[in-house]
Amino acid sequence: ILCFFAQFTFTFVIFSLIPTLPIYLSRLGSKEVEIGVLIGSSAVASLVLRPFVGRALLKIPEKRFMIIGALFFASASIAYIFAPPFWPFLIVSVLQGIGFALFTTASFTLIAKISSGAHMGQSLSYFMLAFTISSALAPPMAMFLINHFSFIFLFLICLGLSLCSLFITHQ
Numbered sequence: 001i002l003c004f005f006a007q008f009t010f011t012f013v014i015f016s017l018i019p020t021l022p023i024y025l026s027r028l029g030s031k032e033v034e035i036g037v038l039i040g041s042s043a044v045a046s047l048v049l050r051p052f053v054g055r056a057l058l059k060i061p062e063k064r065f066m067i068i069g070a071l072f073f074a075s076a077s078i079a080y081i082f083a084p085p086f087w088p089f090l091i092v093s094v095l096q097g098i099g100f101a102l103f104t105t106a107s108f109t110l111i112a113k114i115s116s117g118a119h120m121g122q123s124l125s126y127f128m129l130a131f132t133i134s135s136a137l138a139p140p141m142a143m144f145l146i147n148h149f150s151f152i153f154l155f156l157i158c159l160g161l162s163l164c165s166l167f168i169t170h171q
Contacts, residue, residue, distance in 0.1 A: 002168055002171050003107055003111060007104070008134050009162075009168065010161075011104075011134040012137070013138075014100060015135045015139055015142075016141065016145075016157070016158055016161075017080075017142070017158065019142060019143065020146055020154060021038070021080075024080075025039075025085055027151075028084070029085075034085060038093055044097065045094040045096075045101070046104075054109070062106040062107070062109050062110040063106070063110070064106075066102070066103050066169045067169055068102050069098075069101070069102030069104070070099070070103060070163075070165045072095050072096065073099045073165070074162035074163055074166065075099075076093075076095055076099065077156075078155065080092060080158075081152055081155050111123055111127045142154055
């Protein structure tokens with residue numbers, strides 16, 4: 001249950017940023033190609049790192065990766081306020097992708113490890129609801145925040161959610 005809520009708050013951040021970062025970058029004057037590279041760099045970093053994280057999880061406990069991933073996310077959430085496009089923002093985006101790979105790969109591994117063989121599919125299915133629910137709720141909430149408050153407020157909310165995920169993971 002704790003891993004579910006840690007994953008929920010963690011993925012809420014990414015699903016809040018996916019639809020709003022392109023708008024943020026556009027308002028800062030970035031071109032469409034730059035926006036595509038900056039947003040895609042996070043996913044590419046996550047994709048490239050996952051096999052290495054999986055191999056390292058054979059020796060290192062899952063919670064350590066989850067904690068490091070949440071710290072990367074918290075750092076990225078605050079850094080988005082200060083990182084101007086292009087290169088500084090690209091670095092922050094890659095670090096966020098690394099954090100995503102660390103946290104999500106470790107959390108899935110943890111759920112698979114603690115689930116009994118007879119209920120592993122059921123456990124993983126319930127765990128996947130963290131992604132599904134956050135992907136349904138986060139984008140409209142993030143759009144509400146940027147339309148009624150500001151991007152800085154959104155980034156601070158993302159920081160808070162990343163820290164919540166970190167706190168839950170420590171339990």
